[in-house]
Amino acid sequence: MLDDLFALAQAKPVMPSDDLMARILADADAVQVAAPAPTQSIWAGFFDIIGGWPSVGGLAMAGVTGVWFGIAPPATVTTFAADLIGTDVTVDLLADSSSYFAETLTDG
Amino acid sequence: MNAFMGSWRDAPDDAVLVAYASGDGSAAQVLSQRLVPRVLAQAKRMLADRAEAEDVAQEAMMRLWKIAPDWRQGEAQVSTWLYRVVANLCTDRLRKRRSLSLDDIAEPADPQKSAVAQMLETSRLTALADALAQLPDRQAQAVSLRHLEGLSNPEIATIMDISLRSVESLTARGKRALTDILAGRRAELGYEDE
Structure with missing residues (x-):
């Protein structure tokens, strides 16, 4: 009798209904949406923290501008610094060394 | 969608599961079509009740x-894991069913069969599920995996995470217990004259 019951249970075909499949796929979508985003790189996380690529562009522009102001400051900046600090100091880093190199080359 | 599903056709279950966890939109459909049946x-074989079986399948x-993001590819088989989960969920329900009457878990009629044949078949399947419900959980799981799912003892040992000897012991004791439980219902189930 028991083997007959086992055989009967095994013989019964069971196919999932469309409704069951729809419910299961809806669950899958809900869990997938709720799950945290896949792990990202350290750089991607850093860029997100500072505001993304637009912020990185702004930082780069500010850096270039600062370097340019250091090399060739506009007159208004020099005047403003003199007014603020009360003195105006100009340091020429290249003049002497240029002539030194010129002499060395001439003598050599 | 079909083009995406075709790309997963030969991939192992765990690879598709990892793709699902990574956000692949078609992976869930591929896995559902493979695994849900x-x-x-x-x-259904353990519970003899379509509605309850659907609830277990969905759960x-x-x-x-939910476990997909933590799944370690290559370490375990999705099918093995699912056998274990379904067996556990079913024994949970069988345990709760012990206090219910058989009428509460009757199977809806199949219009293709005569009323008498349908009633007899339903009674037999329900009696089997009812008898399984009276076994200790581990015995019910081992018996159902062996005699309803047709799995080998090594497969059952892997699914239940027990030794081969334990599988043999559980299935043997479970089968004997089922025979004893059902012995008093032979006439009711139409086996009296066999």
């Missing part, structure tokens, strides 16, 4: 979706 069939698949 077997999950539902296992639950088992929900657990699969």
Whole structure:
């Protein structure tokens, strides 16, 4: 009798209904949406923290501008610094060394 | 969608599961089409109740979706994991069913069969599920995996995470207990003259 019951249970075909499949796929979508985003790189996380690529562009522009102001400051900046600090100091880093190199080359 | 599903056709279950966890939109459909029929069939064979089996199938698949981000590819088989989850969910329900009457878990009629044949078949399947409900959980799981799912003892040992000797012991004791439980219902189930 028991083997007959086992055989009967095994013989019964069971196919999932469309409704069951729809419910299961809806669950899958809900869990997938709720799950945290896949792990990202350290750089991607850093860029997100500072505001993304637009912020990185702004930082780069500010850096270039600062370097340019250091090399060739506009007159208004020099005047403003003199007014603020009360003195105006100009340091020429290249003049002497240029002539030194010129002499060395001439003598050599 | 079909083009995406075709790309997963030959991929192992765990690879598709990892793709699902990574956000692949078609992976869930591929896994559902592969796994739900077997999950539902296992639950239906243990519970002899379509509605309950569908609930178990949905719950088992929900657990699969939730565990997907933590799934370590290559370490375990999705099918093995699902056999275990479904067996556990079914024995939970069988345990709760012990206090219910058989009428509460009657199977809806199949219009293709005569009323008498349908009633007899339903009675037999329900009697089997009812008898399984009276076994200790581990025995019910081992017996159902061996005699309803047709799995080998080594497969059952892997699914239940026990030794081969334990599988043999559980299935033997479970089968003897089932025979004893059902012995008093032979006439009722139409086996009296065999």
